[in-house]
Amino acid sequence: MERTTMLADGRAVVLTAEEAEALTRLTGELADGTALESPLWMNRARTASCALPTRIGAALRRFRHDAGEDGVLLVKGLPLGPVPPTPGRYDSLQLYATQPAALLVSLALCIGEPVGFADEKGGSLVHDVVPVPGMADFPGNAGSAPLTLHVENAFHPHRPDVVGLLCLRNDHDDAAALRTASSRRAVRLLDSGTVDVLREPRFVTEAPASFGSGETSAESHAVLYGSVEDPSVRVDFTSTHATDDAAADALAELSGALEEVRTDMVLAPGDLALVDNRVALHGRSRFAPQHDGTDRWLHRIFVHVDFRASRAWRPRGGHVISGQAVS
Ligand SMILES: O=C(O)CCC(=O)C(=O)O
Numbered sequence: 001m002e003r004t005t006m007l008a009d010g011r012a013v014v015l016t017a018e019e020a021e022a023l024t025r026l027t028g029e030l031a032d033g034t035a036l037e038s039p040l041w042m043n044r045a046r047t048a049s050c051a052l053p054t055r056i057g058a059a060l061r062r063f064r065h066d067a068g069e070d071g072v073l074l075v076k077g078l079p080l081g082p083v084p085p086t087p088g089r090y091d092s093l094q095l096y097a098t099q100p101a102a103l104l105v106s107l108a109l110c111i112g113e114p115v116g117f118a119d120e121k122g123g124s125l126v127h128d129v130v131p132v133p134g135m136a137d138f139p140g141n142a143g144s145a146p147l148t149l150h151v152e153n154a155f156h157p158h159r160p161d162v163v164g165l166l167c168l169r170n171d172h173d174d175a176a177a178l179r180t181a182s183s184r185r186a187v188r189l190l191d192s193g194t195v196d197v198l199r200e201p202r203f204v205t206e207a208p209a210s211f212g213s214g215e216t217s218a219e220s221h222a223v224l225y226g227s228v229e230d231p232s233v234r235v236d237f238t239s240t241h242a243t244d245d246a247a248a249d250a251l252a253e254l255s256g257a258l259e260e261v262r263t264d265m266v267l268a269p270g271d272l273a274l275v276d277n278r279v280a281l282h283g284r285s286r287f288a289p290q291h292d293g294t295d296r297w298l299h300r301i302f303v304h305v306d307f308r309a310s311r312a313w314r315p316r317g318g319h320v321i322s323g324q325a326v327s
């Protein structure tokens with residue numbers, strides 16, 4: 001099947017030189033090494049996010065309203081400044097305001113509020129996605145084997161609404177591709193009997209390997225939910241299991257349809273892919289890391305559009321979702 005680097009619905013914004021310059025100025029002021037979780041810094045970033053170049057702010061605002069057929073927005077040409085060597089450690093994080101982290105948080109704040117999970121990477125808000133020595137086959141972002149299509153943290157009641165992946169550096173061969181697949185497109189390829197089964201609570205989902213806790217979705221859940229006309233999706237093809245044979249068949253049908261509509265995108269440095277985690281799945285192709293400080297490196301952020309919805313899970317109203325609701 002032919003693979004493209006552009007999304008079929010054309011949701012890509014390429015920054016002009018003037019826009020990149022404006023962003024460098026804006027985020028340069030924020031990149032002062034302060035802890036990203038500091039409420040004062042976050043407020044400065046919130047204010048800065050109101051002053052993004054209008055075309056960029058408008059694209060983010062439109063994406064927040066409706067993520068389109070592909071459920072993905074690509075922003076290209078973001079100014080990163082000098083990029084240090086790629087870290088090679090599992091659980092490598094960005095805790096402090098660098099230019100790329102400040103950029104990612106500022107753009108995310110146009111969509112909603114960044115969130116972290118206490119049981120994943122210490123609850124930090126900006127994660128490094130890097131290949132880690134000895135973990136090539138790890139079924140998570142530290143690996144370099146193909147990563148199965150998934151909704152991020154599908155097991156969790158407060159999984160992200162949007163996942164942002166900002167490329168700082170691609171792999172040596174330009175082989176690593178971010179894969180996205182829109183459930184809006186895939187569901188149209190399914191017969192109504194299959195859709196009906198996917199709408200029933202006949203599936204369970206475990207926490208992904210990146211969660212230390214071994215949690216599972218408390219109850220069985222539907223894979224398609226909400227509007228009949230335009231359902232949302234909740235599935236991870238590594239961690240979601242059907243509870244009966246007919247449900248397993250329906251899951252296999254959905255997987256086939258998603259593979260058919262899949263888009264592979266090789267991200268370049270300065271490219272940000274925003275994936276609506278309710279509408280699209282994502283994964284990654286294989287690549288060959290060299291562990292020499294110049295491997296592929298993404299920054300990842302999770303966003304909640306309705307921050308208030310997870311309040312019971314966020315002690316003291318912070319950005320970190322704890323292991324359970326605090327009553
Ligand atoms: O490496 C990628 O392109 C995507 C990895 C991924 O699924 C993630 O970090 O959530």
Ligand SMILES: [Fe+2]
Nearest residue numbers: 150152282283
């Ligand atoms: Fe992911």
